[in-house]
Amino acid sequence: MTLSGYWEFPDGKVEENESLEEALIREIKEELHCDIEVGKKIHSSTHQGGEFRFLFHSFSC
Structure with a gap:
């Protein structure tokens, strides 16, 4: 597919000893070259994808 x-x-992915918010800031910086302020968690x-289970978090930024 x-x-x-x-x-x-x-x-x-969240790295060891990293909060969800810290991971979000890092990933956006790496992928989009943008600085963000993380707001509240939305959802x-x-x-389930085959043998893997994925957990997704959405934040207001």
């Missing part, structure tokens, strides 16, 4: 040509939200959801 290819997702070429589709929009995707920036994402990444969390899970998705």
